[in-house]
Amino acid sequence: MEEQWIVIGRLSDIPPRGARVVRRAEGNIAIFRTAGDEVFALDDRCPHRGGPLSQGIVHGTSVTCPLHDWRIDLISGRAIAPDEGCVARYPVRIRDGMVELCVTASALAPEAA
Numbered sequence: 001m002e003e004q005w006i007v008i009g010r011l012s013d014i015p016p017r018g019a020r021v022v023r024r025a026e027g028n029i030a031i032f033r034t035a036g037d038e039v040f041a042l043d044d045r046c047p048h049r050g051g052p053l054s055q056g057i058v059h060g061t062s063v064t065c066p067l068h069d070w071r072i073d074l075i076s077g078r079a080i081a082p083d084e085g086c087v088a089r090y091p092v093r094i095r096d097g098m099v100e101l102c103v104t105a106s107a108l109a110p111e112a113a
């Protein structure tokens with residue numbers, strides 16, 4: 001199947017070190033923007049108790065969950081030790097200042113630690 005990318009919006013619409021949520025019937029996806037203007041897409045559900053990761057603060061390439069301060073690595077989707085667990089990742093890219101999410105790919109498994 002050919003890859004299908006949908007435009008989420010301008011990179012400048014996402015606050016640096018913040019996130020924007022893409023709502024889907026299957027569950028929301030959080031698109032994070034780092035201070036260095038990289039983007040990452042993860043399920044908007046903390047692996048601890050389902051907190052909204054999109055409302056957390058991005059530090060480097062991790063996000064801190066607003067509920068109990070677990071940190072999730074945006075690159076691998078894994079909780080940072082000593083916490084355990086992982087969250088699904090999605091392909092996301094920036095083209096001409098627009099953020100695009102691949103909707104044909106199924107969720108990516110967490111990267112090996």
Ligand code: FES
Nearest residue numbers: 046048049051065
């Ligand atoms: S729900 Fe995210 S740290 Fe508890």
